Amino acid sequence: MSNVSQITSPDVELRVLVYSHDAGTRSRVMSALGTRPHPDLPRLHYTEVATAPVVIEHMDAGGVGLAILDGEAAPTGGLGLAKQLRDELDTCPPILVLTGRPDDRWLADWSRADAAVPHPIDPLRLREAVTVLLEDD
Template identity: 75%
Template sequence: MANPTVRSADFEDSAPLRVLVYSSDAATRDRVMRALGTRPHPDVPVLEYVEVATEPTVIRTMDAGGVDLAILDGEATPAGGMGIAKQLADELDVCPPIVVLTGRADDRWLADWSRADAVVQHPIEPFRLAEAVVPLLRRT
């Protein structure tokens, strides 16, 4: 439910929120960005995406700061998003919220181990992804 005290116009002059989307598969990155679009909910500012295909680039980008949310594909190869999520949560002084995409419902325990803030299962469904992401974006 939308916050009645917040109007879409309240974010017109806001800086976009930067969302890192990591997957070794370009089609998965595209599905994530299409599912959320530029504005998944009126309660959040416009999203700006940073597409990343490799673990070293994820680490460099996150170390540099300025990322408001990271969406990491647990099925990425050779480095899966759950391991990267755990590393980021352990090593960054200020870690933005992390969403992990899992291949199976049974992977939930591993996503919990990774210290992800939310878990969404493949295939990417826009409503489920937005349902996980929007509350995390509201906190930023």
């Protein structure tokens, strides 16, 4: 387990950036994960973002422990944004992308995302992917 997963104090929070132009998608992600998707992980604190420039601004500023990017977001999709962040940031937190369908996993690989979960969002699958990412971080 990583340092992140060993920090289980209720006072410790991990900042999760959730990007989608669709407020419903952002809400489903946050609902699926809740404040603590696994007892070995710190509490999650969400930053909701609806536009790519604001994602870049937050990521440049630092302090994000996990980015969840909607590959179906418009006008800037999360897959291209994930690739851009990987290419441009010296230090990049784990990135999970939401793909349009399971067959789009190859796009997630191209984007250099650490994990992918397809739409519609399955809460169990999303929690499992986030837990694995944060345990490995």
